Amino acid sequence: MKAEETRADAAPGTPGAAPEGAEIGLGLQSDKRPGDYARLARAAERHGFDVLSVFGDLMYQPPLYPLLEMAAATERVRLGAACLNPYSMAPYEIAGQIAALDLASEGRAYLGLARGTWLGAVGIAQPRPLTVLAETAEVVYRLLGGDDGGYEGEAHRLEAGTRLRYAVHRPRPPLLLGTWGPKGAALAGRIADEVKVGGSANPAMVPVIRDRIRVGAEAAGRDPGEVGVVLGAVTVVDTDGAAARTRARTEVAMYLAVVAELDPTAEIPADLLTRVRDLVAAGEDRAAGELIPDDVLDLFAFSGTPEQVAAQAQELIDAGARRVEFGTPHGLDDDRGVHLLGTAVLPLLTRSPPTSAP
Template sequence: MTVAEIGLGLQGDKRAGDYARLARRAERHGFDVISVFGDLMYQPPLFPLLEMAAATRRVRLGAACLNPFSLAPYEIAGQVAALDLASGGRAYLGLARGTWLGAVGIAQPRPATALAEAAEVVYRLLGGDAGGYHGQVFRLEPGTRLRYEVHRPHPPLLLGTWGPTGAALAGRIADEIKVGGSANPAMVPVIRERVRAGAEETGRDLADIGIVLGAVTVVDTDGAAARARARTEVAMYLAVVAELDPTAGVPADLLARVRKLVDAGDDRAAGALIPGDLLDLFAFSGTPEQVAAQAQALIDAGVRRVEFGTPHGLGDDRGVELLGTAVLPLLKR
């Protein structure tokens, strides 16, 4: 039986030194993976990841996720190679289509094809294949190769996606699929069936593809304050992912009001509209006991990894400390 992992997801909004401190604390408390989000207009994930690689010895590290529309596959190959070298082989490759790229004028045509071909190009470059590649979106001319040594030719691949097409792609080529912005156990069997289609097409064992669910997390001994903060934090993500969850049944009028307030920059007011039962589908929040119960429900549903996302608590250090000392010990993995 595969033992579930617990991950920590960090936003690229911190100062130099903060990432190393938080990563050391997370590793000491027994976290298995630390991810850095690749969200638009935040720090690129590579800087935080390299800082954490130097500060840790055991945890796996990766960007969740990079996208091939704003970052060319040869650059993605270079970034994951740098992280893998700096961490001694603890990097994973995280790819997703990306969100909010319209704000910077970047279109995202044929996302599934782009993701599949980006992964192909990255692994050809890391593996030293100079034979060339001509895809529908990306290409490598024969003789094109990296001009530096890499630590591993094939760090594991995580695809960030919700939909059937992306999940089937994960079933064909990925080691893990991450459903970002969800804490909903009912999504686990939905994603498993979507992944199954791709796995069966290529003869892969479904059990070899790990399902990862991660979401905004706010834990504190003051559970009411934690849940109030979580409502504000989750509002802008709810506007993006709510319609992707076929089990959630988010009322259309509620979602429209949340989106209107988010677009107006009033995340607090938007979050105040989110009822408690809906909050629990899209965020981990409350006391350590409440957060542990949410995570345990995902583990019981069969996820390979639960990822506790930013901001973790009412403050970064307090949140990571409570997750490590008061939540992780309650989990049966």
């Protein structure tokens, strides 16, 4: 995907256009019942959220179903899966899903792709992730754009004459890549509109990812500032801040050992990660969470009172994040969490970062 094409197809307020201020999003797990997604989406839009994402985690509902329900219930918010996995889904299927969402939402969809993890549990290997991600995006956009000239890559191919047999709303919905690593962020600098660092609430990661984006962007002749940095993590907000942080500890314990090793700015004792990992493997998530100290918790979750959560989000905005995404479970229950985020957290945020931000 060429940088100039990405810019040309971006509408105002989308990641490809110059942002007026940081966006605030909600990330939802796809574990709910019919009607729940529409109710939460209407509340989020009413409260002023900008983006609704649905996780594409292994063994949960496919994200397209919640996203279509939310698209029908909203008029303004952007929508996307964060993220679809190119190892478990063929590019033509990904093209079909993003086309369906973009059509249903009248041009509010974004395309999220990530290498993913834990696929060994279902016997799927993940070789050459950079190649697979890059070629998947290439094939998806060729299909959406009506290019039937054929494509021959290392991982994917399109025979000449192959094209979608249905109408699409846009040829190039914005692309988000989910990644922590330097090579993935450099790839995003070449081809993407956003990079999402999932499982992080650490403002020190923003300049790290910016530097990694810059490598790929400059090699591709792009302005690194065109690529937005998104940080999102488990969020638990409540007027009972202690209860919220206790719940967040349990949620974070399930992924701490994975993401902590990806954060070069975090100094976490190896023995702590080992103990947390062992307890989680034994099904003792709450006991594992109790081991996580406050300073570590704040690197990998938004939690506490509305004032505490707002302060964490503001640090990310001030560091230069283009979007902050509050992830599930949002609160001690979803509805109360979304309500507090919308009515007590969002009003405390200043969306524009300081002029000195990267």
